[in-house]
Amino acid sequence: MHTHEAGALHAEAGQRRHPSWLRIPEDVNALYPGLWSATVMRGDDGALRVAGIDVRALAAEHGTPVYVLDELDFRSRARAFRDAFSGAFAAIDGGADVYYAGKAFLCTAVARWIAEEGLNLDVCSGGELAVALRAGFPVERIGLHGNNKSVAELSRAVDAGIGRIIVDSFDEISRLGSIAEERGVRVPVMLRTTVGVEAHTHEYIATAHEDQKFGFSIAGGAAAQAVRRILAEPSLELIGLHSHIGSQIYDTSGFEVAARRVLGLHAEIRDEHGVELAELDLGGGFGIAYTSQDDPQPAEDLAAGMAAIVQHECAGYGLAVPRISIEPGRAIAGPSTFTLYEVGTIKAVELDGGAVRRYVSVDGGMSDNIRTALYDADYSCTLASRRSEAEPVLARVVGKHCESGDIVVRDEFLPADVEPGDLIAVPGTGAYTRSMANTYNHVPRPPVVAVHAGESRVIVRRETEDDLLTLDVG
Numbered sequence: 001m002h003t004h005e006a007g008a009l010h011a012e013a014g015q016r017r018h019p020s021w022l023r024i025p026e027d028v029n030a031l032y033p034g035l036w037s038a039t040v041m042r043g044d045d046g047a048l049r050v051a052g053i054d055v056r057a058l059a060a061e062h063g064t065p066v067y068v069l070d071e072l073d074f075r076s077r078a079r080a081f082r083d084a085f086s087g088a089f090a091a092i093d094g095g096a097d098v099y100y101a102g103k104a105f106l107c108t109a110v111a112r113w114i115a116e117e118g119l120n121l122d123v124c125s126g127g128e129l130a131v132a133l134r135a136g137f138p139v140e141r142i143g144l145h146g147n148n149k150s151v152a153e154l155s156r157a158v159d160a161g162i163g164r165i166i167v168d169s170f171d172e173i174s175r176l177g178s179i180a181e182e183r184g185v186r187v188p189v190m191l192r193t194t195v196g197v198e199a200h201t202h203e204y205i206a207t208a209h210e211d212q213k214f215g216f217s218i219a220g221g222a223a224a225q226a227v228r229r230i231l232a233e234p235s236l237e238l239i240g241l242h243s244h245i246g247s248q249i250y251d252t253s254g255f256e257v258a259a260r261r262v263l264g265l266h267a268e269i270r271d272e273h274g275v276e277l278a279e280l281d282l283g284g285g286f287g288i289a290y291t292s293q294d295d296p297q298p299a300e301d302l303a304a305g306m307a308a309i310v311q312h313e314c315a316g317y318g319l320a321v322p323r324i325s326i327e328p329g330r331a332i333a334g335p336s337t338f339t340l341y342e343v344g345t346i347k348a349v350e351l352d353g354g355a356v357r358r359y360v361s362v363d364g365g366m367s368d369n370i371r372t373a374l375y376d377a378d379y380s381c382t383l384a385s386r387r388s389e390a391e392p393v394l395a396r397v398v399g400k401h402c403e404s405g406d407i408v409v410r411d412e413f414l415p416a417d418v419e420p421g422d423l424i425a426v427p428g429t430g431a432y433t434r435s436m437a438n439t440y441n442h443v444p445r446p447p448v449v450a451v452h453a454g455e456s457r458v459i460v461r462r463e464t465e466d467d468l469l470t471l472d473v474g
């Protein structure tokens with residue numbers, strides 16, 4: 001029974017200062033299942049361990065903040081998607097390819113892991129393509145996305161012999177057609193469609209409603225028009241259609257509607273042009289757990305569900321099942337990583353109704369994880385450097401930036417005795433954190449340290465003030 005200030009918050013519903021789902025933990029040291037990567041556990045002495053390494057040793061060796069990436073976990077999730085989708089679709093027809101969405105997190109080492117695990121790669125800029133090429137990623141297994149690819153990006157991709165380019169605008173069709181024609185090559189392309197689904201996710205990361213920048217609308221006729229334009233370009237080879245409805249989605253009904261609409265267009269193309277496209281990409285967007293509220297589906301369930309949907313829709317339209325691809329990013333990278341911070345200061349604020357919120361300031365913030373500020377994203381965290389017997393108190397983990405919205409974990413119960421020098425770990429930070437990191441306030445970006453079987457290895461080094469100053473001219 002916890003009789004502390006946080007209890008008052010529960011008692012006075014109108015005065016609640018934390019979300020109703022957040023419960024006072026029975027044991028503030030417990031690691032909520034599903035939030036942490038495969039090898040994370042609390043050691044006998046109470047400190048967190050990952051891949052057999054004490055987080056205090058990681059902090060001493062690599063400094064804080066640091067992104068700690070559990071290589072085994074990352075590779076297992078990549079393999080799970082590969083096996084689940086190729087298995088589920090092999091059972092009904094030609095199989096499936098998994099393109100890891102590098103925007104979630106990409107560096108040379110990770111590109112190599114993806115290649116070794118037999119996945120393909122989705123890149124969406126010249127920079128991401130450069131990482132893949134540097135890693136020696138097989139270029140025929142890369143797809144290039146983007147709503148505004150430059151001539152330089154398109155040319156580089158074509159020159160490298162990229163596996164496919166997902167075209168996103170009428171301007172791009174003519175631009176890419178000319179680039180391919182000049183080189184005397186035929187480039188495999190997919191068409192990014194907008195299926196008109198309102199995915200249940202934050203507005204900024206939903207991508208299939210009509211009023212946004214990506215893709216060709218199916219309902220409005222732009223997609224059918226784009227198909228005609230591509231088929232009329234001899235240097236472009238239309239291999240399939242593409243749909244991506246958004247990110248951090250749990251509800252598979254959005255994928256079902258998307259598959260139905262995109263396969264409807266697929267059937268129309270057959271009827272109008274006598275062409276049955278060989279491929280269909282259903283995008284990424286599979287949600288992960290950030291808090292105890294989230295209950296994502298395992299890859300096998302997603303694959304089985306999507307295979308059933310595609311098979312059913314294809315049968316309805318009298319189509320052969322095309323080769324399917326998907327593009328998970330977050331679901332592979334996200335759960336593999338936690339961010340380790342050191343606590344610097346603590347401030348208690350009295351709220352209306354007498355409750356108290358502790359502001360626990362850590363040595364990073366919105367520069368290493370912008371998602372809380374940008375999407376109002378929820379995270380959780382734990383005291384990582386030790387076990388505590390103190391009562392749980394309502395806390396907000398904030399960064400060191402000059403901004404009051406610089407919040408890392410909006411609401412969490414942490415032990416009342418958290419103090420400067422303690423380490424805090426935030427799970428689920430493998431996707432869209434380092435890849436969206438910035439240097440606000442000239443705070444250098446943290447390193448990514450891969451851990452595996454008792455060893456740690458820096459795969460992206462810490463940025464230094466000198467790195468930042470190198471850009472200043474004069």
Ligand SMILES: Cc1ncc(COP(=O)(O)O)c(C=O)c1O
Nearest residue numbers: 101244247284285327328329330
């Ligand atoms: C076209 C495309 N594919 C794949 C992804 C990866 O999404 P997620 O990381 O949510 O799986 C995105 C990002 O939303 C995307 O825009």
Ligand SMILES: N[C@@H](CCCC[NH3+])C(=O)O
Nearest residue numbers: 103205247248371431432
């Ligand atoms: N950056 C977003 C996901 C968008 C992915 C790209 N379409 C996030 O952090 O949730």
